[in-house]
Amino acid sequence: MLVLESGVGNYIQAEGHQYSCFAGNNYLGLANHPEIVEAAIRGIRKYGINFSASRQTTGTSEIHLELEQQLAKFKQQEDAVVFASGYLGNKILLHILKGEYDTLFADQSAHSSILDGLPNDKTRVCFYTHCDCKNLEYQINKSKSIKPLVITDGIFALTGEIAPLDEIYRVVENKNGLLIVDDAHSTGVLGENGRGTPEYFGLGGAPRIYQSETMSKAIGVYGGFISGSKELTKRIREKSPAFGASTSLPPPLVSGAIAAIRIIMEHPELRTSMFLNAGRIREGIKSLGYQSSSSATPIIPILFENQADAIKLSDFLKAHFILAPFVSYPVKTDQFIVRITASAAHTEEQIDELLAVLGKWKKDSVNQ
Ligand SMILES: Cc1ncc(COP(=O)(O)O)c(C=O)c1O
Incomplete structure (x- = not known):
């Protein structure tokens, strides 16, 4: 379990590092408003x-x-x-x-x-x-x-x-x-x-x-x-x-x-920003060749057929100071999921960085 040393915002301080946060359910960015x-x-x-x-x-x-x-x-x-x-x-x-x-x-x-x-x-x-x-x-x-x-x-x-x-x-x-x-x-x-x-x-x-x-x-x-x-x-x-x-x-x-x-x-525009950010992330993920769901919500899963790959991707993101957990609870599912969530508060820069790291993992795994 990750031990947080700060509140939840676009970035989180944990274990002595700052992480770009794509975890949790802070969809409208209100958790620390x-x-x-x-x-x-x-x-x-x-x-x-x-x-x-x-x-x-x-x-x-x-x-x-x-x-x-x-x-x-x-x-x-x-x-x-x-x-x-x-x-x-x-x-x-x-x-x-x-x-x-x-x-x-x-x-x-x-x-x-x-x-x-x-x-x-x-x-x-x-x-x-x-x-x-x-x-x-x-x-x-x-x-x-x-x-x-x-x-x-x-x-x-x-x-x-x-x-x-x-x-x-x-x-x-x-x-x-x-x-x-x-x-x-x-x-x-x-x-x-x-x-x-x-x-x-x-x-x-x-x-x-x-x-x-x-x-x-x-x-x-x-x-x-x-x-x-x-x-x-x-x-x-x-x-x-x-x-x-x-x-x-x-x-x-x-x-x-x-x-x-x-x-x-x-502020209905908060919802608009959340959906724009979620759309960018979802499209980006799909164009990198990942499997995801197409529902227009701020929850963007990356779906894997085996647990080891999902855990490896989540760890890789963490090593690049991005949080998106491998999740296996609290729902019965036969899928292995890295759960990315979009927030109205995410910046373009954060999303670009997330997609760049996901792109690097994809490239590295193809080359392995
Ligand atoms: C579908 C669903 N229902 C209920 C809950 C419980 O809500 P809360 O954590 O606010 O008690 C959660 C998550 O925590 C959830 O994902």
Whole structure:
């Protein structure tokens, strides 16, 4: 594990060196944004580090309510509810919806936070072939489910693929079902206003969709949230043990997130820069002869058929002071991936350098 000696920005200080950072999920470059840092410091000054109680008891503050209103505005929903981490969001939704489906259908490459939230009764769980709506429909028909619940990542964390939510939703609607989308990597990224995968597919506000979202990636801060009707957020506040029995989100994170959401709403050009940078990297990588995915997201995998080559490339980049990790978690996959992520904050110079080093590796490996 790499031990960081600085915060996360375009460059990272680690193990006595400075690295150009193409790792992590700092898609909009907000992880160290000065206005967000200042807001977080103001939050600490006024409220300290910790409200030291759950939201239910004495842990709800005026800034939690402000953040929830801000998120509802960002998502154009009636309300939103924030909680300790994005990881908990799937668990919370699966718990809240447990009486509303007979069988659950999960993408076979679903993130571990989805797998962790699945019901104990495995007879109620089926897996469908990754991003394959025909197989999803087949599985639903085979199970004779009359009230299916489908759950998928919006953008898949390792490969950057976008789930075919329009087709999935068609199946869900036909089968009178429900759909949960884990939009951890899509919030602030996909859709005209950054509202995630449903907005990207023109499904914003669709009645059967529930989104689980995080503030730890494009938003640059930390903490999970779910937005929707007041009826939904009331149920979460009243019925979810993960919400009710955990300490509320700490003050600096809450005040930092309020600033971050404002920045995201006021600066759509951040998304434009992120996509331009991602496009340049993706095109560059492909023209060098690497295998990648073609989804237009800031996650740009370099795909290998064997683990040793993927590790060698990641090490080679590191030896040239560029960070792009070999990743083998937290998703079941038979691919070996060096995961490159683009940020709105990357400079042309950084991207040129990344592509030059990738070009050198390609040339060296051809000559070996
Ligand atoms: C698809 C997906 N869902 C959920 C999470 C958990 O979010 P968080 O780290 O903000 O708790 C992550 C990553 O960390 C993720 O990649």
